[in-house]
Amino acid sequence: MFPADRPRRLRSTKALRRLVAETSLEPRHLVLPMFVADGIGAPREISSMPGVYQHTLDTLRAAATEAVKAGVGGLMLFGVPRPEDKDAAGSGATDPDGILNRGLRALRDELGDATVLMADTCLDEFTSHGHCGVLTADGTVDNDATLTRYVDMAVAQAESGAHLLGPSGMMDGQVAAIREGLDDAGHADIGILAYAAKYASAFYGPFREAVGSTLEGDRRTYQQDPANRRESLREVDLDLEEGADIVMVKPAMSYLDVLREVADMSTVPVAAYQISGEYSMITAAAQNGWIDRDAAILESLLSIRRAGADIVLTYWAAEVAARL
Numbered sequence: 001m002f003p004a005d006r007p008r009r010l011r012s013t014k015a016l017r018r019l020v021a022e023t024s025l026e027p028r029h030l031v032l033p034m035f036v037a038d039g040i041g042a043p044r045e046i047s048s049m050p051g052v053y054q055h056t057l058d059t060l061r062a063a064a065t066e067a068v069k070a071g072v073g074g075l076m077l078f079g080v081p082r083p084e085d086k087d088a089a090g091s092g093a094t095d096p097d098g099i100l101n102r103g104l105r106a107l108r109d110e111l112g113d114a115t116v117l118m119a120d121t122c123l124d125e126f127t128s129h130g131h132c133g134v135l136t137a138d139g140t141v142d143n144d145a146t147l148t149r150y151v152d153m154a155v156a157q158a159e160s161g162a163h164l165l166g167p168s169g170m171m172d173g174q175v176a177a178i179r180e181g182l183d184d185a186g187h188a189d190i191g192i193l194a195y196a197a198k199y200a201s202a203f204y205g206p207f208r209e210a211v212g213s214t215l216e217g218d219r220r221t222y223q224q225d226p227a228n229r230r231e232s233l234r235e236v237d238l239d240l241e242e243g244a245d246i247v248m249v250k251p252a253m254s255y256l257d258v259l260r261e262v263a264d265m266s267t268v269p270v271a272a273y274q275i276s277g278e279y280s281m282i283t284a285a286a287q288n289g290w291i292d293r294d295a296a297i298l299e300s301l302l303s304i305r306r307a308g309a310d311i312v313l314t315y316w317a318a319e320v321a322a323r324l
Helices: 007-011 014-020 057-070 099-111 143-159 174-184 202-210 230-242 253-265 276-287 293-306 317-323
Strands: 030-037 053-055 074-080 116-121 164-167 191-198 246-250 270-273 311-313
Touching: 007 014, 030 053, 030 057, 030 099, 030 317, 053 057, 057 074, 057 099, 057 317, 074 099, 099 116, 099 143, 116 143, 143 164, 143 174, 164 174, 174 191, 174 230, 191 230, 191 253, 202 276, 230 246, 230 253, 246 253, 246 311, 253 270, 253 293, 276 293, 293 311, 293 317
Parallel strands: 030 074, 030 311, 074 116, 116 164, 164 191, 191 246, 246 270, 270 311
Antiparallel strands: none
């Protein structure tokens, strides 16, 4: 009449639960995405992402230093140029004096090798049309012409101090092109964190505000269809063959099934990006008193780790690292 198996025994105290926990969350697992904006005199809060800011160079250095002291594993930097500095080719992305390259130099000068400095290697923030590549006359993204721009951008970022480059445009062959370009330029030690499985998600909305996006249309011809799973494994395989040092799934929370499969087959570390919409949903629900904010944050990050992520990019990285 009574159960022979009693799994509850191992849940009976906090110490027991900690002893048998299968998944851990440590500061080193967390990467903080940061935004540095040109032409602003003070940090500017992103209205759809309360608590996240576009930084000046000075406040970027201060916030990055605080995050590193908290123990985060790395920083991922995005640049926000002035609207008048955008053009069809995204010239600001390869300009040594462009805001992203200046931000990378500022952080490398400030922090040296105390953290892993990552750069967003994509043109969308810098193009007047908001797409991740060069457009043809009919308005479609020219894959191969875009690769040439990515190589130039990658070399500029390496020379500005990045340790890892994050090609996120989902162009075919982008990892191979960047790897060859870096090696030819004498940057064989610079790694590639490949956005291998990046979906055309509805949850990117707040990020568009964060980077001042001028996107016309959508990115469904190059980012993955949310309906597809096998396609991700093919993309990951290709990036691994092309020399990716780390592969990433983006978004994280709506794609934990994909993340688990990628983690099971990858021969390199796996990252996942808890994106802006995921951040904003939890924040908004907590502000309305519907959920326990701190508990929800930790549970969401633990679920991403449990699904197989070695590295989690999250806007809560510094806060959670300090709490842990």
